[in-house]
Amino acid sequence: MSVTQATSPDRLTGGDEEVFVTTNKSVWQRLMANPTAxxxxxxxxxxxxxxxxxxxxxxxNPLKVTPADRFIPPGLEHFFGTDxxxxxxxxxxxxxGRTSLLVGLIVTVISxxxxxxxxxxxxxxxxxxxVLMRLVxxxxxxPGIVLATAAAGIxxxxxxxxxxxxxxVLIAPSLRIVRGQVLVxxxxxxxxAARSVGVPTLRLFTRYILPAVSSPILVQASxxxxxxxxxxxxxxxxxxxxxxxxxxxxxxxxxxxxYISQAPWIVxxxxxxxxxxxxxxxxxxxxxRDVLDPRLARRR
Amino acid sequence: MTAHSAPMPAEIVVPLAARxxxxxxxxxxxxxxxxxxxxxxxxxVSFSIREGEAVALVGESGCGKSxxxxxxxxxxPENAVIGGRIVLNGQEISALGPKDRRKxxxxxxxxxxxxxxxxxxxxxSIGRQMTDTLKHNLGLSQSAATQRxxxxxxxxxxxxxxxxxxxxVHELSGGMRQRVMIALAISCGPSxxxxxxxxxxxxxxxxxxxxxxxxxxxxxxxxxMLFITHDLEVVGDFCDRxxxxxxxxxxxxxxxADITRHPSHPYARGLIDAVPAHDDGRxxxxxxxxxxxxxxxxxxxxxxxxxxxxxDEKCRTRPRLETLSQTDVRCxxxxxxxx
Amino acid sequence: xxxxxxxxxxxxxxxxxxxxxxxxxxxxxxPGDPAGMxxxxxxxxxxxxxxxxxxxxxxxxxxxxxxxxKGIVTLDLGNSIFFREPxxxxxxxxxxxxxxxxxxxxxxxxxxxxxxxxxxxxxxNKPIDRGVVTTAVLGISLPEFWFALLLIFVFAVTLRWFxxxxxxxxDAGIIAFGATIFLPALALGVRQSALMTRMMRSSMLDxxxxxxxxxxxxxxxxxxxxLGRYAMRTAAMPVVTVxxxxxxxxxxxxxxxxxxxxxxxLGRMLVEAVGRRDYPLVEGGVLTISLVLAxxxxxxxxxxxxxxxxxxxx
Numbered sequence: 013m014s015v016t017q018a019t020s021p022d023r024l025t026g027g028d029e030e031v032f033v034t035t036n037k038s039v040w041q042r043l044m045a046n047p048t049a050x051x052x053x054x055x056x057x058x059x060x061x062x063x064x065x066x067x068x069x070x071x072x073n074p075l076k077v078t079p080a081d082r083f084i085p086p087g088l089e090h091f092f093g094t095d096x097x098x099x100x101x102x103x104x105x106x107x108x109g110r111t112s113l114l115v116g117l118i119v120t121v122i123s124x125x126x127x128x129x130x131x132x133x134x135x136x137x138x139x140x141x142x143v144l145m146r147l148v149x150x151x152x153x154x155p156g157i158v159l160a161t162a163a164a165g166i167x168x169x170x171x172x173x174x175x176x177x178x179x180x181v182l183i184a185p186s187l188r189i190v191r192g193q194v195l196v197x198x199x200x201x202x203x204x205a206a207r208s209v210g211v212p213t214l215r216l217f218t219r220y221i222l223p224a225v226s227s228p229i230l231v232q233a234s235x236x237x238x239x240x241x242x243x244x245x246x247x248x249x250x251x252x253x254x255x256x257x258x259x260x261x262x263x264x265x266x267x268x269x270x271y272i273s274q275a276p277w278i279v280x281x282x283x284x285x286x287x288x289x290x291x292x293x294x295x296x297x298x299x300x301r302d303v304l305d306p307r308l309a310r311r312r
Numbered sequence: 313m314t315a316h317s318a319p320m321p322a323e324i325v326v327p328l329a330a331r332x333x334x335x336x337x338x339x340x341x342x343x344x345x346x347x348x349x350x351x352x353x354x355x356x357v358s359f360s361i362r363e364g365e366a367v368a369l370v371g372e373s374g375c376g377k378s379x380x381x382x383x384x385x386x387x388x389p390e391n392a393v394i395g396g397r398i399v400l401n402g403q404e405i406s407a408l409g410p411k412d413r414r415k416x417x418x419x420x421x422x423x424x425x426x427x428x429x430x431x432x433x434x435x436x437s438i439g440r441q442m443t444d445t446l447k448h449n450l451g452l453s454q455s456a457a458t459q460r461x462x463x464x465x466x467x468x469x470x471x472x473x474x475x476x477x478x479x480x481v482h483e484l485s486g487g488m489r490q491r492v493m494i495a496l497a498i499s500c501g502p503s504x505x506x507x508x509x510x511x512x513x514x515x516x517x518x519x520x521x522x523x524x525x526x527x528x529x530x531x532x533x534x535x536x537m538l539f540i541t542h543d544l545e546v547v548g549d550f551c552d553r554x555x556x557x558x559x560x561x562x563x564x565x566x567x568x569a570d571i572t573r574h575p576s577h578p579y580a581r582g583l584i585d586a587v588p589a590h591d592d593g594r595x596x597x598x599x600x601x602x603x604x605x606x607x608x609x610x611x612x613x614x615x616x617x618x619x620x621x622x623x624d625e626k627c628r629t630r631p632r633l634e635t636l637s638q639t640d641v642r643c644x645x646x647x648x649x650x651x
Numbered sequence: 652x653x654x655x656x657x658x659x660x661x662x663x664x665x666x667x668x669x670x671x672x673x674x675x676x677x678x679x680x681x682p683g684d685p686a687g688m689x690x691x692x693x694x695x696x697x698x699x700x701x702x703x704x705x706x707x708x709x710x711x712x713x714x715x716x717x718x719x720x721k722g723i724v725t726l727d728l729g730n731s732i733f734f735r736e737p738x739x740x741x742x743x744x745x746x747x748x749x750x751x752x753x754x755x756x757x758x759x760x761x762x763x764x765x766x767x768x769x770x771x772x773x774x775x776n777k778p779i780d781r782g783v784v785t786t787a788v789l790g791i792s793l794p795e796f797w798f799a800l801l802l803i804f805v806f807a808v809t810l811r812w813f814x815x816x817x818x819x820x821x822d823a824g825i826i827a828f829g830a831t832i833f834l835p836a837l838a839l840g841v842r843q844s845a846l847m848t849r850m851m852r853s854s855m856l857d858x859x860x861x862x863x864x865x866x867x868x869x870x871x872x873x874x875x876x877x878l879g880r881y882a883m884r885t886a887a888m889p890v891v892t893v894x895x896x897x898x899x900x901x902x903x904x905x906x907x908x909x910x911x912x913x914x915x916x917l918g919r920m921l922v923e924a925v926g927r928r929d930y931p932l933v934e935g936g937v938l939t940i941s942l943v944l945a946x947x948x949x950x951x952x953x954x955x956x957x958x959x960x961x962x963x964x965x
Contacts, residue, residue: 149662150669153896153944155903158921159670162933165925166677180673242794249796250907250922269800269911273808283797291792298788387868418871431862435884435959444880445870480960496870 131190422497439477566639768851790845
């Protein structure tokens with residue numbers, strides 16, 4: 013965006029229009045200048061650390077039942093109180109975060125990885141594109157949770173099932189974005205030039221296409237991460253997720269709903285952790301978009 | 313060419329000087345309020361338009377022409393701070409509140425935009441847009457408004473007016489769209505029409521037709537017309553007087569014939585030399601070097617000095633708009649007439 | 652217009668078949684014998700063989716696909732293993748609840764989203780705008796099943812304005828129905844309303860910069876007409892587009908919400924059918940949701956065409 017265009021009075025629509033200055037600062041530096049990004053990254057670091065360090069911060073088996081300690085409200089002894097089986101909620105939230113974040117991370121890596129490869133293929137080969145895009149249409153409109161429920165029923169609830177079905181469902185939106193970006197990028201002159209001098213397709217992909225689509229992928233990854241965490245929690249909550257033997261935020265809430273009037277804290281804390289994670293990831297995605305593509309982000 | 317049946321009025325007999333003044337703009341200034349304070353966009357613009365008279369507002373894009381027009385209409389952005397006086401038909405409208413200003417729009421002032429494709433609503437029918445205006449401004453009933461809208465389309469030379477009323481802007485050709493725009497602008501019988509580059513977006517052949525139509529309307533309705541353009545040929549053929557703007561300032565003002573033939577301000581001269589002309593034997597065009605300085609980066613003194621071949625030390629102080637033999641000029645070193 | 656709708660219909664077909672094919676493949680290709688799994692450990696080999704024949708599992712996979720496709724086209728989905736009655740008779744009982752729930756949630760989401768988005772856009776950068784924008788970000792991050800539990804705690808347990816769970820059909824009267832549907836619909840709609848708020852706000856801000864809005868003002872039309880008719884007309888279109896995706900998302904979210912509020916809907920039925928390995932019912936449920944979505948998307952395309960004359964002539 014040229015400065016002159018943004019300030020020419022004939023085009024001015026308001027004095028608060030931003031003037032975009034292209035700087036040579038790295039993405040990281042620009043992110044650090046964005047308060048929302050800093051707060052959301054800090055929140056994610058704290059959440060990840062507390063999940064990774066859960067065995068140190070809250071040692072012991074989080075699923076250990078202590079019937080004598082049922083329904084103790086939050087206090088110094090149990091920061092987040094205890095549930096109907098006398099389990100310490102603080103421990104459950106910390107340990108549950110391990111599963112939730114791990115599933116989110118794996119699903120993001122798998123689905124984004126597949127989306128990038130398929131998106132590149134789709135962007136370059138017309139016939140593949142037609143088929144893939146119809147599949148994406150079908151997957152996008154259909155509620156993923158229903159598919160994942162059916163998958164869980166057939167494959168049996170487990171971590172693998174959740175990761176598989178969420179990955180499949182979340183490929184669709186990312187694939188569409190990557191493919192759109194590849195379509196734009198491949199028309200660029202440098203790509204045309206590289207093709208005309210016979211650069212092999214694979215190298216074209218790693219040297220030119222991948223760097224060019226990295227910005228939208230980065231933005232999309234944070235939204236996919238948040239969708240994956242939410243998806244896992246939802247599936248586990250209705251009992252078709254990681255299975256009753258494991259612990260996640262969604263699982264922790266399944267039982268909790270039966271005791272909501274006696275012990276609302278059982279509902280409160282796992283949900284807060286969940287929401288905080290999703291919020292931080294969404295805010296990170298928003299600010300990444302602000303930083304990487306100011307044109308799109310102006311209004312947010 | 314035009315399909316309307318109204319008889320052409322006789323040539324203007326009343327001399328322009330004796331006609332009623334419709335619009336008076338005095339020391340108009342406009343700034344945008346932003347985080348850093350006030351950002352001046354237009355400083356000190358004055359001119360007037362009489363009944364039946366066409367005045368051109370000339371300059372490159374970025375000179376503040378359009379924003380001047382929106383200030384007169386009262387549709388400038390909310391964060392605009394406007395100074396000076398605007399008098400319409402004897403009433404000082406710059407002193408009115410926003411609601412009263414809005415009431416003048418349509419009824420007393422009509423506006424014609426550069427790009428009729430985007431200036432007409434994409435998903436409301438032509439008829440709906442016209443009758444909304446007619447019903448609101450003139451208090452007509454739906455059927456009377458439809459009747460009047462059809463007559464207006466007929467008058468601006470649109471065949472099958474009733475069908476067009478049911479149609480949408482994307483179904484029309486560029487010239488037809490601009491005719492609809494003109495019909496909309498004159499629909500409530502305004503005394504002033506502001507036309508912002510009304511032909512720039514059109515094909516060359518259509519441009520002439522639309523200009524003819526505007527000329528007809530001006531004569532028939534005795535309209536005062538403010539014509540924003542960067543096309544000096546249009547100024548010479550179409551307008552009685554011209555106001556040349558540069559970087560938010562009026563730099564030359566006078567009879568359009570004088571300005572197009574013997575400009576006194578180097579910028580006006582530059583504008584003319586940059587236009588391909590077919591009659592003066594020139595073989596090459598002389599562009600004005602550089603660009604209009606962006607708002608907020610205007611030089612001290614004469615704002616045109618950095619691009620001016622005649623600039624010297626004196627131009628570091630700001631010249632005033634002074635009356636020379638024929639035109640009013642803001643320049644320390646004006647060109648001699650005939651230069 | 653008809654051609655446009657037909658084209659849209661062709662585009663919607665994948666929406667119906669892609670999920671169904673995925674479920675079909677999952678069912679047939681996953682390890683283990685579905686018939687054996689359905690009947691459980693106590694079944695005799697004869698019973699399993701009989702069920703295999705009944706389900707067509709003894710046929711080669713391409714033949715199964717043909718039979719399955721024929722079943723869908725003729726709307727013969729077989730019998731539920733658990734209920735021992737045709738799937739086509741069971742589904743409508745549950746589908747009604749889900750469709751009602753999703754519709755109410757969609758209406759709530761659109762009303763809340765459009766209103767807040769408008770208010771926000773019109774007060775750009777003022778405190779009220781910042782408040783709405785912040786609330787919308789929070790709303791987008793709110794897991795609906797957790798929000799449902801919070802709603803129950805506040806409005807059902809503490810304030811006792813609504814029942815904690817249960818369902819009254821509209822036959823029981825609009826108030827009785829409303830009392831049992833409001834909280835679930837609100838919980839289901841909240842994320843979508845936040846999304847629509849953001850969409851409406853940015854769409855409105857874009858439209859307010861359009862020249863035709865300046866024209867409407869320059870014609871002297873009052874601000875209420877300019878915003879309410881000229882700007883709304885175009886600004887609402889992205890929201891209409893997004894409503895289709897929202898509805899799809901809500902049909903998924905309805906699973907958890909129906910379980911929490913004990914609503915006898917399709918989602919809860921599906922989870923229970925999955926638990927009982929009642930595969931014909933699972934397939935029927937997925938098919939129904941696909942069809943509901945397809946019809947809904949066609950309706951949205953119709954609304955879109957009515958709002959935008961440019962589409963009608965394509």
